[in-house]
Amino acid sequence: MTAVYASDPEPESRSSRKRRVILEAATAVFLDNGYVGTSMDEIATVASVSKQTVYKHFEDKETLFSELITSIVAEASDPVQAVVQELPESGDIESDLRDLARRQLALVMTPEIMRLRRLVIGEAGRFPELSRTFYELGPQRTIEALSGVFAQLNDRGALRIDDPSLAAEHFNWLIMSTPLNRAMFLPEEAPSAAELQQSADAGVAAFLSAYGY
Amino acid sequence: MTAVYASDPEPESRSSRKRRVILEAATAVFLDNGYVGTSMDEIATVASVSKQTVYKHFEDKETLFSELITSIVAEASDPVQAVVQELPESGDIESDLRDLARRQLALVMTPEIMRLRRLVIGEAGRFPELSRTFYELGPQRTIEALSGVFAQLNDRGALRIDDPSLAAEHFNWLIMSTPLNRAMFLPEEAPSAAELQQSADAGVAAFLSAYGY
Numbered sequence: 001m002t003a004v005y006a007s008d009p010e011p012e013s014r015s016s017r018k019r020r021v022i023l024e025a026a027t028a029v030f031l032d033n034g035y036v037g038t039s040m041d042e043i044a045t046v047a048s049v050s051k052q053t054v055y056k057h058f059e060d061k062e063t064l065f066s067e068l069i070t071s072i073v074a075e076a077s078d079p080v081q082a083v084v085q086e087l088p089e090s091g092d093i094e095s096d097l098r099d100l101a102r103r104q105l106a107l108v109m110t111p112e113i114m115r116l117r118r119l120v121i122g123e124a125g126r127f128p129e130l131s132r133t134f135y136e137l138g139p140q141r142t143i144e145a146l147s148g149v150f151a152q153l154n155d156r157g158a159l160r161i162d163d164p165s166l167a168a169e170h171f172n173w174l175i176m177s178t179p180l181n182r183a184m185f186l187p188e189e190a191p192s193a194a195e196l197q198q199s200a201d202a203g204v205a206a207f208l209s210a211y212g213y
Numbered sequence: 214m215t216a217v218y219a220s221d222p223e224p225e226s227r228s229s230r231k232r233r234v235i236l237e238a239a240t241a242v243f244l245d246n247g248y249v250g251t252s253m254d255e256i257a258t259v260a261s262v263s264k265q266t267v268y269k270h271f272e273d274k275e276t277l278f279s280e281l282i283t284s285i286v287a288e289a290s291d292p293v294q295a296v297v298q299e300l301p302e303s304g305d306i307e308s309d310l311r312d313l314a315r316r317q318l319a320l321v322m323t324p325e326i327m328r329l330r331r332l333v334i335g336e337a338g339r340f341p342e343l344s345r346t347f348y349e350l351g352p353q354r355t356i357e358a359l360s361g362v363f364a365q366l367n368d369r370g371a372l373r374i375d376d377p378s379l380a381a382e383h384f385n386w387l388i389m390s391t392p393l394n395r396a397m398f399l400p401e402e403a404p405s406a407a408e409l410q411q412s413a414d415a416g417v418a419a420f421l422s423a424y425g426y
Contacts, residue, residue, distance in 0.1 A: 120398070186348060
C-alpha cells in the first residue's frame with residue numbers, strides 16, 4: 001500500500017490528514033455517546049490533537065457532525081450512484097437490477113451506517129438539519145437517480161413505468177425495508193450477507209412483476 | 214361524555230385512573246426530553262402524584278417506558294388487526310386492500326407515534342428490549358397477521374402468492390415506507406391526509422400488479 005500512496009500525484013497534506021483523523025475520532029465518539037453526549041473536548045482527546053486544531057477544521061459540533069454524515073453517507077451512496085448510472089445501457093435488466101440491489105444493500109447495511117442512521121433519527125426532532133442532510137444525501141439521492149434512469153428504461157421499452165419517481169420509491173423500499181427496519185429496532189440481529197441477498201432478489205422479483213414486461 | 218362513563222358497567226377505578234394519568238404524563242415527558250433525559254421525579258410532578266405513587270404502578274423507568282410503548286403501539290395496531298382479519302371474506306380485494314392501507318397509514322402515521330418511533334430507534338443501541346417491544350407489537354404483528362390472511366387469499370385464488378410472509382412484508386412497506394422514512398428524517402414536514410392516501414393507493418396498485426391476477 002505504501003507504493004500506492006507514494007505514487008499518488010497529490011499526497012494527502014498534513015492538514016487533510018488531521019481533518020481525516022478528527023473525523024474518524026468524531027465518528028467513534030458520536031456513535032458511542034450520542035450527539036448530545038459528545039463534546040469537542042473528547043473528540044480532540046480521542047484524535048490526539050488540541051481542541052484548537054479541532055475548531056480550526058470544524059466551526060462547531062453541528063458542523064463537524066454534519067460533515068461526518070456527509071462523508072459516511074457519500075461513501076456508501078457514491079458507488080450506488082455509479083451502478084445506477086450504468087442501468088440505461090443494460091442488456092439484461094433483471095440481472096442488472098439484481099446486481100444493483102445486492103450492491104446497494106451490501107454498501108448501506110453496514111453496522112456503522114445503521115448506528116449513524118439510528119442516531120440521526122433519534123435526534124431529528126432537535127436537529128432537523130442534520131437528519132435532512134442524511135435523508136437528502138442517502139435515500140433521496142438514490143431515488144432521484146433511479147427515477148431518471150427508470151424514465152429512460154420506460155422510453156426504451158425495457159420497463160413499464162408511468163410514474164418514474166413512484167417506481168423508484170417502490171424499488172428502493174422493496175429491496176431495503178425489511179432488513180433496514182429490523183436493523184433500526186433489533187440492532188443485535190445483524191442480517192447475514194445471504195439474508196441481504198435474499199431481500200435484494202425478492203424485492204427485484206416483486207418490482208419486475210409490477211413494472212416489468 | 215359523562216353519561217357514557219356513568220352507564221359504563223365497569224367504571225374506571227381510582228387506581229386505573231391514576232395509572233392512566235401517569236402514562237399520559239410519562240408520554241409527554243419522554244417525548245419532550247428523550248429516554249435518558251426523563252426522570253421518575255419529573256413524571257410524578259407532571260402527573261401531580263407522588264413519586265411513591267409512580268413507583269407503586271411502575272417498578273422502574275424501563276418498565277414504565279415499555280408499558281407506554283405497548284399502550285401507544287397497541288392503540289394503533291389493534292384496529293389494523295381488526296381490518297386485516299376481515300380480509301379473508303373480501304368480495305372486492307382491491308377495494309378492501311386499499312381500505313386497509315388507508316386506515317393503517319391514518320392510524321400509524323400520527324405525530325405521537327412518529328415521535329415515539331424516532332425516540333425508540335435512537336435508543337435501540339442502549340435499550341434493545343424497548344425497541345424490540347415496539348417492533349414486535351407494531352410492524353411484526355401486522356406483517357404476521359397479513360401473512361396468515363394472504364395465505365388464505367392465495368388458497369381461495371384471490372391473490373397469487375408463493376411466500377405469504379414475503380408478500381406481507383412487501384405489502385406493508387410498499388404502502389408505508391415513503392411517508393414513514395420522510396417522517397423519520399424530516400419531522401417538520403408531516404404528510405397531509407391526501408399524501409398518505411396517495412401512498413396507500415399507489416402501494417396497493419403495485420402490490421396487486423405483483424401479486425394479483
